Amino acid sequence: MSVTQQSQTPPLSRRFSVAPMMDWTTPHFRYLARLLSRRALLYTEMVTTGALIHGDTARFLRHHPAEYPLALQLGGSNPEELAHCARLAEAYGFDEVNLNVGCPSDRVQNNMIGACLMEHPDKVADGVRAMIAATSLPVTVKHRIGIDGRESREDLYHFIETVAAAGCRTFIVHARIAVLEGLSPKENRDIPPLNYPWVYDLKARYPELEIIINGGIKSFAECHQHLQHTDGVMLGREAYHNPWLLAGVDSEFFGEPDPITSRHEALRAMLPFIEEELERGVYLSNITRHIMGLFHGQPGGRQFRRHISENAHRPGSGIEVVLDALAKVHQPAPSPAREAVI
Numbered sequence: 001m002s003v004t005q006q007s008q009t010p011p012l013s014r015r016f017s018v019a020p021m022m023d024w025t026t027p028h029f030r031y032l033a034r035l036l037s038r039r040a041l042l043y044t045e046m047v048t049t050g051a052l053i054h055g056d057t058a059r060f061l062r063h064h065p066a067e068y069p070l071a072l073q074l075g076g077s078n079p080e081e082l083a084h085c086a087r088l089a090e091a092y093g094f095d096e097v098n099l100n101v102g103c104p105s106d107r108v109q110n111n112m113i114g115a116c117l118m119e120h121p122d123k124v125a126d127g128v129r130a131m132i133a134a135t136s137l138p139v140t141v142k143h144r145i146g147i148d149g150r151e152s153r154e155d156l157y158h159f160i161e162t163v164a165a166a167g168c169r170t171f172i173v174h175a176r177i178a179v180l181e182g183l184s185p186k187e188n189r190d191i192p193p194l195n196y197p198w199v200y201d202l203k204a205r206y207p208e209l210e211i212i213i214n215g216g217i218k219s220f221a222e223c224h225q226h227l228q229h230t231d232g233v234m235l236g237r238e239a240y241h242n243p244w245l246l247a248g249v250d251s252e253f254f255g256e257p258d259p260i261t262s263r264h265e266a267l268r269a270m271l272p273f274i275e276e277e278l279e280r281g282v283y284l285s286n287i288t289r290h291i292m293g294l295f296h297g298q299p300g301g302r303q304f305r306r307h308i309s310e311n312a313h314r315p316g317s318g319i320e321v322v323l324d325a326l327a328k329v330h331q332p333a334p335s336p337a338r339e340a341v342i
């Protein structure tokens with residue numbers, strides 16, 4: 001990363017972040033998200049310590065310097081492995097390392113990764129302690145308010161206190177329990193009811209900790225409501241399906257000018273990056289599937305998505321597919337006030 005890029009990176013703030021989402025918060029989605037907001041903190045997809053240590057490390061950690069501030073999310077529980085991966089995160093330029101204690105999939109439970117670790121606060125604390133010793137990056141934990149069988153407030157307090165005693169200052173709390181027996185990961189994001197008051201209570205009880213709330217948040221009005229009780233909001237699905245929402249984050253939550261004034265401008269700003277990626281041999285459809293939400297609810301938005309769905313997967317598809325799709329959406333004339341800002 002060049003010095004210029006470094007000096008342009010805004011300070012890390014967790015007031016507004018985009019959640020880690022496997023297969024969704026890829027470098028391509030994150031690039032778009034960063035064009036829309038300079039200040040939203042972005043998270044990678046979860047990568048397991050095993051994959052990083054034994055797999056193609058450089059591929060798993062690949063990101064564009066434009067994505068900063070960017071947090072790497074790890075899945076794992078072995079302290080030495082977590083420490084090693086935290087060091088890698090620092091070496092590769094990430095701004096934060098986050099430990100996943102919220103993912104309920106069977107696959108990860110067998111390896112002691114994700115939400116099943118809520119049953120083992122000491123193990124999480126050992127991992128966090130090892131990561132803190134290994135890196136100067138902030139180490140944060142993303143977790144649920146409980147898991148089936150361990151869903152009392154006392155269990156949650158015990159979890160937080162044990163992990164905070166290991167040095168963790170920031171807890172990102174998905175405000176529902178995970179049911180490890182009988183619900184799929186997808187069902188686990190919808191069926192257990194949201195319980196925001198418990199997250200608010202954590203902030204009231206541990207004011208010295210940074211508490212970020214996550215789960216089911218869809219609008220800026222809801223964000224402001226949550227920010228009265230917590231230090232930050234994290235949005236997942238809404239940010240992915242309706243990324244244009246991110247275009248208002250800098251003014252709404254940071255009092256700074258928004259970087260982009262129209263969806264068209266955002267996509268045009270992304271074209272050079274798409275071309276670079278195509279030159280590296282990335283299939284167009286692997287990029288475009290993450291921009292499908294950009295014209296959500298706009299006149300011509302459906303035609304935009306249809307054109308991309310029907311054409312981006314064809315062998316040899318290039319940037320012209322994106323340009324033709326873009327021509328199908330109406331470009332609103334910029335308002336005089338907006339023009340003055342530019």
Ligand SMILES: Cc1cc2nc3c(=O)[nH]c(=O)nc-3n(C[C@H](O)[C@H](O)[C@H](O)COP(=O)(O)O)c2cc1C
Nearest residue numbers: 019020021022045046100174215216217235236237
């Ligand atoms: C497709 C998908 C993949 C996800 N992958 C991860 C992941 O890798 N790590 C993680 O901590 N949470 C993951 N989550 C959960 C989200 O980070 C978030 O906690 C959850 O979706 C609730 O927030 P939301 O209601 O704003 O979407 C994933 C969610 C979705 C929809």
